[in-house]
Amino acid sequence: MKKIVILISGRGSNMEAIVAACRAERWDASVACVISSRADAVGLRLAADAGLATAVVEPRAHRSKELFERALVDAIEVHAPDCVVLAGFMRVLSESFVHRYADRMLNVHPSLLPSFSGLDTHARALAAGVRAHGATVHFVSPVVDAGPIVAQAVVPVRGDDTIDTLAARVLDAEHRLFPRAIRWFLDGQAVIADGRVTLADAVAADALMVPS
Numbered sequence: 001m002k003k004i005v006i007l008i009s010g011r012g013s014n015m016e017a018i019v020a021a022c023r024a025e026r027w028d029a030s031v032a033c034v035i036s037s038r039a040d041a042v043g044l045r046l047a048a049d050a051g052l053a054t055a056v057v058e059p060r061a062h063r064s065k066e067l068f069e070r071a072l073v074d075a076i077e078v079h080a081p082d083c084v085v086l087a088g089f090m091r092v093l094s095e096s097f098v099h100r101y102a103d104r105m106l107n108v109h110p111s112l113l114p115s116f117s118g119l120d121t122h123a124r125a126l127a128a129g130v131r132a133h134g135a136t137v138h139f140v141s142p143v144v145d146a147g148p149i150v151a152q153a154v155v156p157v158r159g160d161d162t163i164d165t166l167a168a169r170v171l172d173a174e175h176r177l178f179p180r181a182i183r184w185f186l187d188g189q190a191v192i193a194d195g196r197v198t199l200a201d202a203v204a205a206d207a208l209m210v211p212s
């Protein structure tokens with residue numbers, strides 16, 4: 001059985017969606033631990049309530065980014081995971097950390113990358129007047145929000161959308177997109193080679209989630 005370690009920083013709703021899918025769909029995998037970069041993260045309590053092992057590795061408890069990441073690696077390696085999942089983990093990781101988990105670390109980002117990498121994606125999408133917004137699951141590369149894309153979900157922007165209404169629909173899409181992309185990776189249906197992701201025929205059509 002494969003092992004997943006999930007890194008969070010806050011609310012943890014994507015973490016919950018992944019755990020729920022893993023259990024409901026009886027993946028040949030389990031979530032070995034949820035690690036938070038904040039001791040006060042709501043998601044940490046949710047993970048504990050779900051019966052998961054948890055750990056906290058806070059940047060401010062370490063004298064440098066290097067020491068923080070060393071502690072993070074130590075906490076992750078206890079579980080020897082097959083896959084590291086960034087589920088709202090709001091820290092920029094160093095190149096050496098990214099290389100350690102190359103080709104087995106997945107992130108969800110609340111936009112249709114490469115548009116709107118970085119923060120405040122919903123506000124920027126509204127300000128730009130785009131008609132289509134959404135979410136992207138990608139492998140993590142040293143350049144932030146620029147790694148090989150596994151799957152994307154399109155969320156239409158409505159004329160009366162506010163940041164909150166748009167964010168809520170994107171988050172709902174993330175909850176459906178992220179678990180399936182993780183499962184594909186664990187099942188060998190999403191394979192990364194030469195900086196691109198190849199999908200098995202059986203799942204390729206589902207890698208672009210569009211509203212019905």
Ligand code: GAR
Pocket residue numbers: 008009010011012013014015043087088089090108109110118171174
């Ligand atoms: C999600 O919207 C995720 O896409 C975003 O943080 C939120 C976490 O929510 N991640 C990023 O912006 C990373 N660049 P959650 O804690 O409820 O899963």
